[in-house]
Amino acid sequence: MEDLGKIHQLIVPVFGHEMTFNLEIILMTWIVIIGLLFFGYLATRKKRIIPGPIQVLGEIFVDQFYALAEDALGKETAKRYAPLICALFMFLVLSNWLGVIPHLEEPTKDLNTPLSLGVMGFFIAHYAGIKKKGLKAYMKGYFEPIFFMMPLNLIGELAKVVSISFRLFGNIMGGSIIIMVVSYLVYNLLLPPFLNAFFGLFVGTIQAFVFTMLTLVYISVQVN
Amino acid sequence: MEISGPDLIRAFEMLGAAISMGLGAIGPALGEGYAAGKALEAIGRRPEEAGLLTRTMLVGQAVTESTGIYSLVIALLLLFVV
Amino acid sequence: MMTDLEWIKAAAMMGAGISVGLAAIGAAIGEGYTAGKANEALSYRPHLIGDILKTMLVGQAVAETAGIFGLVISMLLLFSPMEGKPLLTAWAYIGAGFSMGLSSIGCGVGAGIPAATACQGIGRQPSVSGHLSALMLIGSGVAQSTAIYGFLIALLLLFKSLPPEVTLIPACSLVGAGICMGFGGIGPGIGEGIAAGEAVSSVARNPVTMSLMTRTMLVGQAVTESTGIYSLVIALLLVLTI
Amino acid sequence: MTDNPPVEQIRETEKRYGSAALLFAVGMGFLFILLDLKPVGKGLILGCIFSVLNLVIMARTLPFRIGVSRKRATLIAGLSVLIRYALLAIPLLISLKTEEFNLAATIVGLFMIQILILADQLVYLAYPSRQKNYTS
Numbered sequence: 001m002e003d004l005g006k007i008h009q010l011i012v013p014v015f016g017h018e019m020t021f022n023l024e025i026i027l028m029t030w031i032v033i034i035g036l037l038f039f040g041y042l043a044t045r046k047k048r049i050i051p052g053p054i055q056v057l058g059e060i061f062v063d064q065f066y067a068l069a070e071d072a073l074g075k076e077t078a079k080r081y082a083p084l085i086c087a088l089f090m091f092l093v094l095s096n097w098l099g100v101i102p103h104l105e106e107p108t109k110d111l112n113t114p115l116s117l118g119v120m121g122f123f124i125a126h127y128a129g130i131k132k133k134g135l136k137a138y139m140k141g142y143f144e145p146i147f148f149m150m151p152l153n154l155i156g157e158l159a160k161v162v163s164i165s166f167r168l169f170g171n172i173m174g175g176s177i178i179i180m181v182v183s184y185l186v187y188n189l190l191l192p193p194f195l196n197a198f199f200g201l202f203v204g205t206i207q208a209f210v211f212t213m214l215t216l217v218y219i220s221v222q223v224n
Numbered sequence: 225m226e227i228s229g230p231d232l233i234r235a236f237e238m239l240g241a242a243i244s245m246g247l248g249a250i251g252p253a254l255g256e257g258y259a260a261g262k263a264l265e266a267i268g269r270r271p272e273e274a275g276l277l278t279r280t281m282l283v284g285q286a287v288t289e290s291t292g293i294y295s296l297v298i299a300l301l302l303l304f305v306v
Numbered sequence: 307m308m309t310d311l312e313w314i315k316a317a318a319m320m321g322a323g324i325s326v327g328l329a330a331i332g333a334a335i336g337e338g339y340t341a342g343k344a345n346e347a348l349s350y351r352p353h354l355i356g357d358i359l360k361t362m363l364v365g366q367a368v369a370e371t372a373g374i375f376g377l378v379i380s381m382l383l384l385f386s387p388m389e390g391k392p393l394l395t396a397w398a399y400i401g402a403g404f405s406m407g408l409s410s411i412g413c414g415v416g417a418g419i420p421a422a423t424a425c426q427g428i429g430r431q432p433s434v435s436g437h438l439s440a441l442m443l444i445g446s447g448v449a450q451s452t453a454i455y456g457f458l459i460a461l462l463l464l465f466k467s468l469p470p471e472v473t474l475i476p477a478c479s480l481v482g483a484g485i486c487m488g489f490g491g492i493g494p495g496i497g498e499g500i501a502a503g504e505a506v507s508s509v510a511r512n513p514v515t516m517s518l519m520t521r522t523m524l525v526g527q528a529v530t531e532s533t534g535i536y537s538l539v540i541a542l543l544l545v546l547t548i
Numbered sequence: 549m550t551d552n553p554p555v556e557q558i559r560e561t562e563k564r565y566g567s568a569a570l571l572f573a574v575g576m577g578f579l580f581i582l583l584d585l586k587p588v589g590k591g592l593i594l595g596c597i598f599s600v601l602n603l604v605i606m607a608r609t610l611p612f613r614i615g616v617s618r619k620r621a622t623l624i625a626g627l628s629v630l631i632r633y634a635l636l637a638i639p640l641l642i643s644l645k646t647e648e649f650n651l652a653a654t655i656v657g658l659f660m661i662q663i664l665i666l667a668d669q670l671v672y673l674a675y676p677s678r679q680k681n682y683t684s
Contacts, residue, residue, distance in 0.1 A: 068279075162297060163290040167532065170296055174535040177542055182458070206528050210286050217283055227474055235478035238544060242482030245540040246489030249533035256533075257497020260526030261504030267522055268508025271515045278522055285529045292533040299486075299540045303547075326633075334629065341625070356557035363561060363607055364665055370606075371662050377633055378655055381640040436672060443669040520673070 022110055029107040032094045039090075061086055068213075072220040077132070081219060084124065088117070089212040092168070096204025099176060100196050106204075108172045111165070114211075118165035121215040122157070129222030138222075164214050171207045175199030241302040248295025255288045310393045317396035318388065321403030322380035325460070328407030329376020329414070336369035336418025343422035347429030357428050357435050364439060365421025368446050372414035375453055379406040379460045386464070394468040397477040401484025402460040405541070408488025409456030412495020416449030419499035420506050427510025434513040441509055441520060445502020448527045452491035452534040459487040459541050466545065476548045483544040490537020497530045555611060562607040565668070566600045569660045573597075580653075587650040594649055595657020598639045602632050603661050 010021040043058030051059060062082075069082035092108065099106040107113045130138045142153045179199060183192045263281035267274050308316075344362040348355060383399055424442035428435045463480060505523040509516055573596030580589030609628045636658060643649035 071276075159290065159294075163286075163293045166293045166297055167286065167289060170293065170536050170539065171532050174532075174539040177539055178455075178535070181462075181542060181546075185458075185461070202524075203528055206525055210282050210529065213279060213282055214286055231474050235474040238475060238479045239482045239485075241540060242486035242544060243489075245537050246486040249490035249537045250493035253493030253497040253530055253533045254500075255497070256526075256530040257494075257500040260497070260501035260523070260530060263526065264501060264504045264508050264519060264522060267518065268512050268515055271512070271518060274518055274522065278525065281522075281526060282529065285526070289529070289532060292536060296536045296540070299536075303540070303543055330629070330633070338625070341621075359610055360557050360561050363558060363610055367603055367606060368662055368665060370602075371659065373629075373633065374636060374658055377636055378640060378658070381637055381644065385641060385644045440669040440672045443666055444673065447666050 022112065024105060025107050025110040025113065028098060028105050029095075029113065031104070032091060032098060032107060035094055036087075036090055061090060065089060065212075069216060072216050073223055077128070077223055081124075081128070081216075085212055085216050088121075088215060089208055092117075092208035092211055093205055096172060096208055097200060099172075099204075100200040106172050106176065106200075108168055109176055111169045114165040114168040115161075117168075117211070118161045121164065121218060122161045125215075125218040125222045128219050132223045160218060164211060164218075168207050168211050171203055172199075175203055237302045237306060241299040244295050244302070245299040248292055248298075252289050252292035256285045259284045259288060311388060313393060314388050314391060314396045314399070317399045318383045321399040321401075322383040324400075324403035325383065325406045325410075326373075326376045326380040329373050329410035332411035332414030333370055333373035333376075334414070335411075336372070336414035336416070336421070337366045339415075339418040340365050340369065340421040340425065344425040347425050351429040351432075354429060354432050357432055358425050361424050361428055361435065361439050361442070362421070365417070365424060365442060365446070368443060368450075369414055369417040369421060371417065371450055372410040372453055375413070375457050376406055376410045379403070379457070379464075382464055392468050392470045393472045394476055394480065397480040398463040398466065398468065401480045401482070402463040404481070404484035405456045405463065405487045405491075406453075406460040408485075409453050409491025409495070412492040413450045413453030413456075414495075416495035416497075416499030416502075417446035419496075420445040420449070420502040423503040423506045423510075427507055431510045431513060434509070434516075437513060437516050438506055438510060441516070441523070442502065442506050444520065445505060445523060445527070446499065448524070448531075449495050449498040449502060451531065452494045455534060455538045456487050456491045459483060459538070459545065462542075462545050466548075468548070479544045479548055483541040486537050486544065487541040490534055490541070494531050494534035498527045501526045501530060558607050558610060562604060565661055565664055566603055568668075569596055569600055569664050572664065573657060573660055585650075587648055588653040590648060591643055591650040591653030592657045594639045594643065595654040596660040597657075598636055599658050599661045602636060605632055605635070 010023050012019045012021065039054070039058070042054045044055075046052065047055065065086040066078065066082045069078040069085050072078075073081060095107045095113070098104050099109070126138075129141075133141075142150050144153075175195075176199070179192055179195045182195060186192075259281055263277050263284075267277050270277075340362055344358050347358055351358070379402060383402065388395070420442040424438045427438050431438075463484060469476065501523060505519045509519050573593050577589035577593040580586075580592065605628060609624060612624050639649075639654050639658065640651075643651045643654040
């Protein structure tokens with residue numbers, strides 16, 4: 001059980017500072033990205049009126065998330081942000097499912113991945129707000145309802161990033177720690193496949209959906 | 225048993241992390257359960273709105289869970305950073 | 307002056323008492339709530355006595371799981387060999403008692419609520435009693451997962467090999483792991499029970515929504531579970547980093 | 549209770565889960581014994597016997613708890629809980645004190661009834677038509 005939380009790191013000195021790379025996580029992220037690109041290539045290679053199975057899968061994703069984005073953002077804005085939402089969900093789902101395959105790990109198990117996605121969502125939401133309402137109206141939003149609520153509003157905005165990324169990280173890391181400890185305790189008998197199915201497939205899908213929906217909601221709060 | 229100052233501080237950090245996460249888990253979970261229950265009741269009344277209600281339930285639960293996540297952050301900070 | 311062995315024995319007895327006592331409280335609240343609602347349903351539908359009693363029996367049998375968990379841990383605490391163990395074991399035993407006992411409260415209450423609403427629902431819609439008891443058992447089964455986490459932490463605390471010398475930090479970590487998992491198990495258990503109860507009563511009102519309700523219930527419970535998972539993670543970190 | 553039908557139905561539930569649990573435990577137990585894991589098989593059977601006993605006592609005391617005064621119901625429920633927990637402690641004690649019964653298997657055996665109830669309902673959810681309908 002000593003390998004709990006052990007990470008293979010590559011430390012590169014740059015101008016007197018040290019840059020740390022988590023090699024496994026980067027590798028796993030690239031696996032996910034290549035898998036998604038391959039899926040996209042297969043789905044759009046031969047576009048037909050009567051679609052093949054992979055094209056159907058792609059159309060389901062795009063359809064569903066376009067409808068969701070339209071619900072939350074309105075027709076015009078949805079066109080701009082629906083691809084982002086759809087891609088985010090597909091990336092997260094594939095990342096969370098990756099841990100089911102032996103010897104592979106979920107990239108979301110490392111805090112850096114969810115945190116960077118959360119920060120990305122944060123900046124996109126505020127960019128959308130500024131673009132839609134204009135800088136002045138956007139800034140005015142922070143001084144609601146009275147002037148000195150500004151610090152509290154700022155903290156509230158930052159807390160959104162913390163909560164959205166720690167939720168994903170906590171669930172995925174918790175699942176993988178539980179699977180590891182239980183497999184160690186029962187000598188890999190019988191239980192771990194069920195735990196893998198529950199934490200990897202079920203919880204992974206739900207948390208990916210929650211993360212995507214929250215990003216969408218944050219954008220829609222800024223836009224409307 | 226001799227107790228030095230840093231030891232005492234570290235020990236209480238452990239205890240503090242435990243209490244923070246343990247008690248912090250009660251409230252959000254109860255609230256989320258209540259939200260899920262009410263959403264299920266509403267779906268029972270109007271099954272045709274199930275998609276919208278499920279989405280609203282998830283967003284509501286996600287916001288409710290924030291305090292639980294803050295407890296987790298504090299506990300992790302106490303364990304690893306401070 | 308007490309010897310190490312006596313201290314460990316005293317701690318084991320205290321842990322065993324906490325474990326089985328709190329677990330029995332949880333199981334009793336759940337079973338009592340079920341019995342009360344079953345009586346209420348019987349009072350206005352006396353001719354359904356067979357169905358209602360059957361559901362009540364099955365529901366109580368599942369709610370009893372909490373009590374059995376507590377009993378198992380307390381017997382392990384009382385009768386496992388203690389000679390030659392380090393003094394830190396005493397702290398681990400108290401932690402194990404807290405972990406199992408407190409998380410069993412959530413488990414018992416959480417399993418009792420859906421059983422009670424199932425008894426009520428059968429009074430309302432006797433034609434779907436099979437559906438109702440299936441949904442009830444799935445819901446209360448999921449509500450018991452935090453008690454299983456508590457059981458896991460208690461077993462880890464019982465069987466972990468500890469360093470021989472006593473210092474304050476591992477002692478606090480051991481008790482803390484128990485408290486963290488114990489309190490963390492209460493909320494998710496009861497919350498998941500509430501969700502399952504509402505699902506059962508909705509199906510009793512509108513039986514066609516069964517599959518939709520099962521799906522939505524599982525999704526809601528999975529999100530409710532996450533604080534329990536956080537508690538488990540913190541408890542595991544506390545135990546394993548000693 | 550004087551009227552027969554409820555008692556009949558409770559007996560039916562009891563028989564169904566009890567016999568299934570015993571059958572399953574004995575089958576698995578013999579499998580383990582054949583595989584030369586004697587303590588595991590014996591522990592499983594021991595735990596399961598007491599688990600079934602627990603269910604039987606619970607079912608038999610159920611009719612006495614319905615429709616009586618509050619005080620009496622509380623007394624009966626409390627007594628039955630005490631007796632049942634004392635009963636469940638016996639196999640644990642036996643398997644802790646002797647090497648012949650595996651402890652983990654005994655614990656699994658104690659939960660046999662609950663595991664079977666859950667599995668039964670999962671099967672009902674998956675194939676509703678396969679099972680005898682409760683209502684009929």
